[in-house]
Amino acid sequence: MYIFWAVVSFIFLFWDFKKTNIIKLTCACSFMFGAIIAYKFPSDYKIQILSFLVFSIIFYFLIKSIFKKEKSDLKKLTSFADFSDKTAIVVKDIGKTLSIDGIGAVKLNNSETWSAKSIDDKEIKAGAKVEIVSRENMILNVKVVK
Secondary structure, three states: OHHHHHHHHHHHHHHHHHOOOHHHHHHHHHHHHHHHHHHHOOOOHHHHHHHHHHHHHHHHHHHHHHHHHHHHHHHHHHOHHHOOOOEEEEEEOEOOOOOOOOOEEEEEOOOEEEEEEEOOOOOEOOOOEEEEEEEEOOEEEEEEOO
């Protein structure tokens, strides 16, 4: 019977590769633990089903909390509203925009460090205060605050 549990687990796991879903991932993990229980207790179907139900509840809340954290981390990176009209301190010199090493680094709120480049093609030394004007992927476009 443990082979049945394992096969169903792999079916849910491969189905989950197409598009990750909390329910499919929960079922895959729960069926795998059901296979382990079925291997240990091959003739006791009540324990197998009960363990499947218990592990389903546990894995659902565990996986849901992981997805929630990842979603909030992703939201931090995608919203430019978090950066607009904010200032930062340059921690690595920013060179001229057209030069090879024109990208420097700025620190936001004394915690996050981001790559940055000057929008007005000027060199900006470390320690200078800059305003964030826009963002291109993971690089902030900045200008010196006067």
